[in-house]
Amino acid sequence: MWEYSERVKDHFFNPRNVGSLEDANAVGEVGSLACGDALKLYLKIDPDTQKIVDARFQTFGCGSAVASSSALTEMIKGKTVEEALLITNQDIADYLGGLPKEKMHCSVMGKDALEAAIACYRGEPAPKELLDGELVCECFGVTDKEIREVARENKLTTIEEVTNYTKAGGGCGLCHDKIEKILDEIRAELRQSQAKAAAAPKVMTNIQKIARIQEVIDKEIRPSLQKDGGDLELIDLDGAKVKIVFRGLCSSCPSSSLTKAGIEAKLQELVHPELVVEEVTA
Amino acid sequence: MRVIYLDNNATTAVAPEVFEAIKPFLQERYGNPSSMHFFGGSVSREVTKARENLADLLGVTPGEIIFTSGGTESDSTAILSALSTLPDRKEIVTTRVEHPAVLNLCKHLARFKGYTVKWLSVDKEGMLDLDEVRNAISDRTAIVSIMWANNETGVIFPVEQIAEMAAEHGALMHTDGVQAVGKIPINLKNTAINFLALSGHKLHAAKGIGALYLRKGTRFQPFIIGGHQEHDRRAGTENVPGIVGLGKAAELAKQNLEEESSRVRSLRDRLQEGIMSQVQFARINGSLNDRLPNTLNIGFEFVEGESILLKLDELGICASSGSACTSGSLEPSHVLRAMGVPFTCVHGSIRFSLSRYNTQEEIDFVISQMSVIIGSLRAMSPFGQDKISSACIVQ
Ligand SMILES: Cc1ncc(COP(=O)(O)O)c(C=O)c1O
Numbered sequence: 018m019w020e021y022s023e024r025v026k027d028h029f030f031n032p033r034n035v036g037s038l039e040d041a042n043a044v045g046e047v048g049s050l051a052c053g054d055a056l057k058l059y060l061k062i063d064p065d066t067q068k069i070v071d072a073r074f075q076t077f078g079c080g081s082a083v084a085s086s087s088a089l090t091e092m093i094k095g096k097t098v099e100e101a102l103l104i105t106n107q108d109i110a111d112y113l114g115g116l117p118k119e120k121m122h123c124s125v126m127g128k129d130a131l132e133a134a135i136a137c138y139r140g141e142p143a144p145k146e147l148l149d150g151e152l153v154c155e156c157f158g159v160t161d162k163e164i165r166e167v168a169r170e171n172k173l174t175t176i177e178e179v180t181n182y183t184k185a186g187g188g189c190g191l192c193h194d195k196i197e198k199i200l201d202e203i204r205a206e207l208r209q210s211q212a213k214a215a216a217a218p219k220v221m222t223n224i225q226k227i228a229r230i231q232e233v234i235d236k237e238i239r240p241s242l243q244k245d246g247g248d249l250e251l252i253d254l255d256g257a258k259v260k261i262v263f264r265g266l267c268s269s270c271p272s273s274s275l276t277k278a279g280i281e282a283k284l285q286e287l288v289h290p291e292l293v294v295e296e297v298t299a
Numbered sequence: 300m301r302v303i304y305l306d307n308n309a310t311t312a313v314a315p316e317v318f319e320a321i322k323p324f325l326q327e328r329y330g331n332p333s334s335m336h337f338f339g340g341s342v343s344r345e346v347t348k349a350r351e352n353l354a355d356l357l358g359v360t361p362g363e364i365i366f367t368s369g370g371t372e373s374d375s376t377a378i379l380s381a382l383s384t385l386p387d388r389k390e391i392v393t394t395r396v397e398h399p400a401v402l403n404l405c406k407h408l409a410r411f412k413g414y415t416v417k418w419l420s421v422d423k424e425g426m427l428d429l430d431e432v433r434n435a436i437s438d439r440t441a442i443v444s445i446m447w448a449n450n451e452t453g454v455i456f457p458v459e460q461i462a463e464m465a466a467e468h469g470a471l472m473h474t475d476g477v478q479a480v481g482k483i484p485i486n487l488k489n490t491a492i493n494f495l496a497l498s499g500h501k502l503h504a505a506k507g508i509g510a511l512y513l514r515k516g517t518r519f520q521p522f523i524i525g526g527h528q529e530h531d532r533r534a535g536t537e538n539v540p541g542i543v544g545l546g547k548a549a550e551l552a553k554q555n556l557e558e559e560s561s562r563v564r565s566l567r568d569r570l571q572e573g574i575m576s577q578v579q580f581a582r583i584n585g586s587l588n589d590r591l592p593n594t595l596n597i598g599f600e601f602v603e604g605e606s607i608l609l610k611l612d613e614l615g616i617c618a619s620s621g622s623a624c625t626s627g628s629l630e631p632s633h634v635l636r637a638m639g640v641p642f643t644c645v646h647g648s649i650r651f652s653l654s655r656y657n658t659q660e661e662i663d664f665v666i667s668q669m670s671v672i673i674g675s676l677r678a679m680s681p682f683g684q685d686k687i688s689s690a691c692i693v694q
Contacts (some may be wrong), residue, residue: 020604029609050682051633052644053603057681074630075681079605079622083679239628 021080022114028084033091045134045143047112047126052157052184054078054123056086058130060093062138067097068071074130079122081113088112098135104128105170106182121182125167140184153195156188164199173201213285221289227254229288234261237287238280249280259284260297303661306580307368307501308450308509308594308618308652313544314503320547322599323520324540332537335526340447351545356549357495357512358486359528366542369509370477371400373496374444376511376522376533377432377473378404380416381442381494384518385471388441392470394419394427394456395637401444401475402633409482419445424586425454427639433464440470447479447495451621451634452585452651455483462491466655471517475500475620477509481552482560482591493517499541504548508541530578544610559655566662569654571595573666584640596621598644599633608674616665621648643682 020031048055054077061071072090076083088109093101106124115122116175124247133143150162157201167173167182176196178188186196221229231251242249261280281294305311312320330339332346340488350361357364366375378391378401393405395418402591408414428447433502436443441467448455461473475492479485480495481502487495492514513519513532525534575581580600599607611618622645623634631645640648648686651665 027608028391029606031677049645051647055681075679076678077470077601077682080609082603083606137412186607 019117020249020286021084021117024031024112025081025084025090025116028087028113031086032036032083034087035075036073037075037137038071041071041073043134043138045100045130045132045137047129047133048078050077054082056126056130058086058089058133060136060138061100068100069096069100069101070091078123079120080266080299081116081123082126083110084113085123086114086126086130089131092293093131100146102135104131107171118181121171122184125182133227133291136207147150153184153199154183154188154192157184159183159185164196165203168200168203170174176200203214203293210287223254226288227251230254230284230292233284233287234298235281237283242276257289257291257293259292261294262297300615302617303614303657303665304642305651305653305661305665306619306648307655308453309619310500311503312398312549312656313505314551316551317504317544317547323465323625324543330666333526334389339362345543345546345691346537346539347618349542349549350596352546352553353510353549356480356485356553358488359512360515361601362530363515364627365511365529366537366545367509368507368534368538369500370398370475370496370498371509372477372522373494373498373509373511374398374400374473377402377494377496377513377521378408378442378444380520381471381473382408382423385441388439388470389413390417390434390437390439390441392417392419392432392440392443392445392465394421394445396421396425396449396451396634397444397446398450398475398477400477401446405444405639410626412543415439420631421637424450425449425584425634426586426589427456427461429457429460429686433680436468436470438468440465441653442471442473444473444475446475446477447481447485447635448476448591449585450478451632452596452638453591453652454585455479455492455589455591458492462493466491475513476512480589482593483547484556485510487514499545500549502548502552503584504545505541508545510545524602555655558668560592561598561655563653563655566657566659567593567595567651569598569659570651570653570662571664573662574669577666581673584589584635584644585686595651595653596635597649597651598640599647599673600643601680601682602647602673604647604649606676607672610676611665611668614668616668617651618652621650622646 029275040060041059041061043060043062045058057075059073060069063070067169072094074090076086092104092112106128108115109124109127136143153159153161155165164179164183164185168179171182173179174195176186179185179196186193234249234251239249246265250264251263252260252262277294277296284292305525328342330342332343333338350364354361354364391405393401393416409416419432419435431487434692444457445461445524446458447458455658460473471493471672472491474492476495477498478496478501495512497510498507517533521532523534528534528537574597582598584596584598604620608618608620621635635648
């Protein structure tokens with residue numbers, strides 16, 4: 018049995034705003050019988066104030082699916098459409114005092130239904146339909162765009178987390194390689210943006226630069242050299258010239274020029290784009 | 300709150316008689332059965348008695364019983380032993396509806412050890428096609444591993460007949476009897492079955508004790524290697540309290556099997572009829588004829604199993620579901636899927652499994668609650684509203 022919070026249980030056993038809304042002017046529908054959960058969200062939006070004056074739901078699904086739907090309707094009532102769209106799936110989970118991690122996809126379903134309903138109100142296609150992309154998980158019909166979006170928003174890093182939030186990969190498991198590739202791409206993006214942020218203060222003093230270069234060498238470069246029996250030492254920094262000396266097996270290794278290019282690229286990426294590496298004999 | 304326990308295929312209550320029998324072995328009678336002194340020797344005699352009782356329940360001789368840590372260990376022991384004693388045969392025949400103890404082991408053997416697994420399918424009722432079974436077994440088959448009764452649906456397979464087919468090809472026959480032992484009469488003496496796995500906690504003994512029946516004359520390779528216990532067939536100091544308890548449970552099962560199973564069957568049938576007559580859009584999963592007397596698996600359309608379980612739980616009623624949401628994985632029951640149960644019904648499937656300790660009053664209470672629970676969840680569901688409401692008008 019799952020460990021559900023008291024609020025989840027309360028919203029499951031006493032769901033708020035159940036049913037359909039006769040005069041709804043926005044309806045969002047996500048999920049299916051085959052997937053094991055589905056949510057139909059009805060909103061009544063005042064066209065003058067853009068306020069959500071009433072919200073109802075019908076849900077087929079587990080305890081946390083019902084609770085997430087119930088919580089969502091409570092959270093959006095009285096909000097303007099713009100305010101409501103700021104709600105994230107994490108907000109829904111937080112409102113409920115947390116959800117078991119395997120059930121986070123229920124909160125994502127809530128957010129998706131809300132976006133679909135508002136798109137319906139605005140006469141736009143549902144955002145999920147726009148997320149056409151490439152089908153990654155055939156069992157649950159999840160596309161790469163959808164995985165990317167949820168993974169970025171919730172900072173997901175493992176296949177298991179992606180499954181918990183989107184269900185993708187939770188069926189036959191054949192798409193795990195594809196999900197891993199998407200995660201790799203997201204990680205690479207993240208590294209680049211971090212590197213940019215790190216490289217941003219271009220006016221570093223020489224001492225700061227040396228310290229940063231030393232850090233990158235120690236953390237990113239030496240461990241892999243040492244694995245092959247080599248090593249590297251930072252000798253000096255002269256303007257943009259990083260003077261290094263190879264030690265151990267690297268000093269006689271013909272690929273050291275290759276290694277040098279790799280080190281240069283790393284330092285340019287992580288410290289300063291103008292750095293060049295120069296091998297010296299010590 | 301009172302508990303109405305209808306999840307006996309998951310685990311059972313330890314019988315009070317079993318508890319009494321175990322107690323001294325957790326207290327003053329702590330000797331090691333392998334010891335030379337009287338203190339240990341007297342314990343050894345109790346282990347012997349337990350072995351005799353269990354052998355009696357299965358219609359076999361005590362020398363054919365090996366105590367293990369449970370159903371899973373017994374399954375692994377049997378299958379791996381067969382593969383190593385028949386090294387030239389690289390095929391395994393099993394079904395798509397086995398318990399993970401067999402299913403995942405076979406997947407592992409196929410994926411990492413180079414064995415070919417012939418997966419037998421089942422029909423809508425959960426039954427095997429015996430022609431398909433016959434065709435799958437060949438001189439390349441090392442072991443045929445087919446469960447006696449299914450834990451989710453209670454469907455019973457004709458394993459005695461299949462054992463004959465295996466024997467014709469010199470293949471070994473293993474059956475996972477975890478759900479069958481203690482629930483239906485079993486007599487292995489005149490069968491061609493080589494191995495049978497059973498588990499204590501499914502028949503009112505403790506958890507962590509089980510046994511493997513190993514037919515006399517079957518070549519054997521132990522799974523756990525070490526000391527000389529169990530005649531060199533399963534090393535490790537005996538789980539004496541577990542064994543004594545299992546012996547007692549076997550004795551009780553043997554004594555009361557006939558009378559109890561007919562009483563349990565009539566309660567199960569009462570539950571079945573009660574629910575089916577009051578709840579629309581429900582279907583029974585699994586053959587009505589070849590089924591354990593204690594098991595009832597029902598699929599409720601337009602509702603999801605975990606929601607049903609939560610509502611039952613609030614009333615103190617314990618059952619289980621083949622719904623994806625109740626397991627760690629997102630895949631609904633592989634058993635119901637293999638039977639081709641429509642998705643609309645798999646997610647809303649509930650298994651009730653009874654025991655000798657259930658009463659008619661309990662069953663009647665559950666019947667009275669089921670239609671309320673299903674009704675309230677359907678009222679919340681976006682599906683089938685038109686169907687459900689029109690059905691109500693017809694009624
Ligand atoms: C059919 C079947 N086989 C094997 C097992 C595993 O038995 P144990 O829990 O004793 O390892 C079970 C119990 O869940 C079962 O139902």
